[in-house]
Amino acid sequence: MEMKDMKVTLSGVTLQNPVIPASGCFGFGYGMAEFYDINILGSISFKGTTREARFGNPLPRVAECPSGMINSVGLQNPGIDEVIAVELPKMRKSFRQPIIANISGFSIDEYVECCEKIDREEQVAIIELNVSCPNVHGGGMAFGTCASSVSDVVKEVKKVITKPLYVKLSPNVTDIVAIGSAAVEAGADGLCLINTLLGMRIDIRNRRPVVANRMGGFSGPAVFPVAVRMVNQVAHSCGVPVIGCGGVSSAEDVIEMMMAGATAVQVGAANLVNPYACKEIVESLPEVMRRLGIDSLSEIIGIV
């Protein structure tokens, strides 16, 4: 079989293939390295990191859904300093590809401080600004659902970093293109979408919400069509590279997402039901490309 070209480039950062575990579904990678050699991945978006350590929300914080799941973890992480001192060195031992740093926060100052610190880390190739976490109050999604606050945080962060900045967008908005455009006008180098959809399940026997935080982020194959639609709208309107995310579970989904306009693709919930999901996707991509008559993945980006 002839070699298939799976390389893609995000703002000057070349990835060996477009497959990236999404933030919050792969930790800092080294835990998953127990299951396979994670160096086959294009990149890893690490667990959403804030200035202070956070436990997150009370348990239970996961719920079953039709073709998907709700989580209300709430940005559990050890804080930026511990991430840099402890998690990144461990990550580097098992992963030698470019890293995407997912940074979240509750104030512009916090985003700025964390981005400035993580920008100095050599292996971090892209900073992913998480303005779309639905599980925290007064931060995360509160920034990402308002065009002017997205613009404000992007402008301030851009002043202190040297690496490409990708803004991770929330689907919980009326007009995703308006938010994406605001981010780009403020200086974002790319966009990543979608974060989870705000959802809720009720335990009808106990008459209370399944997750203790009442609501949570809905993800999994059920949201894939929503993600493809939003990626397609944003990719054709915002003029920057897009990382497609939301319900991707197979090599076919990766190709669909790329045809919709994504330059690279993140895989989230699929890792949680099958720890080998990303490995299987990377390994089956060449055969799926052959079947579809695709020689180079970069040629299909945004063709639909």
Next chain:
Amino acid sequence: MGIRNIYKIVSNRELTRKTWVMILRGDTQAITTPGQFVNVAIPGKYLRRPISICDYSHERGEITLLYDVVGEGTLAMSRMKEGDEVDLLSGLGNGFSTTSVGTRPLLLGGGIGCAPLLNLGRALVRSGKSPIAILGYNTAADSFGMDRWFEEIGVEAFIATVDGSLGTKGFVTDVIRRFGIEGDYFHACGPMPMLRALCNGLDIPGEVSIESRMGCGFGACVCCSVETKDGVKRICKDGPVFRKEELIWK
């Protein structure tokens, strides 16, 4: 070798009005110690269901799972048939400690929480210890016969029921008091109020296996975190077994 394998159902039958036993055949190599669990893919459900390993044999390539039918996932599990294939992640979690735990460990189970103690009892007997099992249920109808399984592997077993319809009336601690049972370590699994009572009430060292709704079962999603005296831990990956002094009871 990976943690994900396909198993064939040897049998899947009802033991009581809510408790079922499923025996699976397949690759057991990922299981290294008693008290680990498997995460079962359920047809029609997105998330897997974590179920503790009641017993396993590398020689026979068999895993025994005991589970209560408590919701849609376990209901679907009870409808799986002999010969069906099941996708499992196996050998998950840290498991019980089987060394340096005294010579007379108590195995304290509450309801379906008795399940992982059987294989533990087998391992402890094999390593020359003399465990005693005390099994608590709400009522006689909930007892699924585990006392007999314990006796088959040479472990003396007592029963407590809350309503007194079988064994000693009350809780496992009432059995300890009534018969003056003296252990030098305890391993417990059961509902949280029971585990809290044991950690606070027994003055011997011990460890408990705790239950949680889980996302992945292997530490990636951090949906099942718990704050301990040694920092934040994932029940699925750093647990499910924790030493009594690690846990914080609020």
